[in-house]
Amino acid sequence: MTIQPGQIYRSLSNRHHPADGPVRIKVVGTHGTIPGVWGFGKVDVVTLTETGREIRRRAIEATQLHATATTKTGQPRRTGYVLER
Template sequence: MTDHQVSSNQVYEACHPGDGKRRIRIIAVHGNRAEIETIGRRSALRRFILLNTLHASATTSTGRPRRTGYRLVGLLGEPPERSPTT
């Protein structure tokens, strides 16, 4: 499963560098999948994704940067987490 609690209104950002910092919002959690919508599009794209693609951080347990899935950046309405600029 996932290493943290997934709940509605959480915001995640794509870990893959080629995805251009795409952000999604959790609408609801249904068993082992989450209903999400893409943030920042003219018409919100809703779909389901598996919970194991949602991560608490941008790094793996060994400290390597994640290349797949989405990392947690906060709750909808909170100021976004700043990405390190190294």
């Protein structure tokens, strides 16, 4: 699984307001990542509003982005962002 521009992720944190739902981010660019390798370098993301507007561009560690909501041992992840299908 590779991180690519256009992918949308949702927050796994439970620190959001229940009415707002989880924070969603969109990958808009990568820099310093190794092509074909998951989880190295930084990724440029924007926050998506409920209407789909892109706000708050920033760089985050690629290690915060996950392909699944569970760990290798089957435990649910509590931090980071999971890829939306």
